[in-house]
Amino acid sequence: MIDAPKQGDLTNAIAQELPYLRRYARALTGNQQSGDHYAAVTLEAILQDMDAVSGASTTRVGLFRTFHHIWSTSGSPVEEAGTGESPEAQTQKRLASLTSNTREALLLNSIEGFSAAQIGEIVDVPKSEAIELINIARIEMAQGVKGRIMIIEDEAIIAMDISAIVESMGHDVTGIARTRDQAVDLARKHPPEMILADIQLADKSSGIDAVAHILEEMGDIPVVFITAFPERLLTGERPEPAFLITKPYSEDQVQSAVSQAMFFASTETLKAG
Structure with a gap:
């Protein structure tokens, strides 16, 4: 069983990880405004329920897990695209062609340094599936x-x-x-x-x-x-x-x-x- 950290310690730990959550969010959405929006919503959710973070294996995993829950249930991977062949529309087409959770797994592993077990905890899949997601992402990105x-x-x-x-x-x-x-x-x-x-x-x-x-x-x-x-x-x-x-x-x-x-x-x- 994981000992729950004191609220002050938890707040400090979250603050130290926030720049890296923002980095991950920007890479995932493709721009600063959208990424920071998701990071801000994540912090609001944690303020309402600190157990979302304290119940995870580490504070960092809990922070990213909370983000992923919001991200995966938001209904759109980036801001709503326009019509025609705008850059946003092209982005949506590319993202739609990717296997679900693959980009997330690849970024969490290669950029943020999470292990396959931690990624599984973040995106709520077994470790073996997290490894498979990373491998699929590498293949799809190579194309x-x-x-x-x-x-x-x-x-x-x-x-x-x-x-x-x-x-x-x-x-x-x-x-x-x-x-x-x-x-x-x-x-x-x-x-x-x-x-x-x-x-x-x-x-x-x-x-x-x-x-x-x-x-x-x-x-x-x-x-x-x-x-x-x-x-x-x-x-x-x-x-x-x-x-x-x-x-x-x-x-x-x-x-x-x-x-x-x-x-x-x-x-x-x-x-x-």
């Missing part, structure tokens, strides 16, 4: 959209590693930039369909500023930030990226984030602030 990806990374070995992962997925790498100015020039010469970016670059310039400048010129492009400083982007004080990987990363994390980002044609991305 997803392919595109031209630009890499903004000042460490040569990491840049080469990320490039190899991306190319192994069938994407084309338009080039690698080590500074803000190089990134802007590269984007102008070879417009990308997606960006993978670090936030601290070789000449002390900012990958955040580089991405903001590129998006200002080219409009919405899916962005995945890979950084050793996630706390700089998980503050809630400015528009945040939907997809954020923490260094050191794994190949699964990169593959999952890239595949998820490619599913959304109008990802909410970071702006300078």
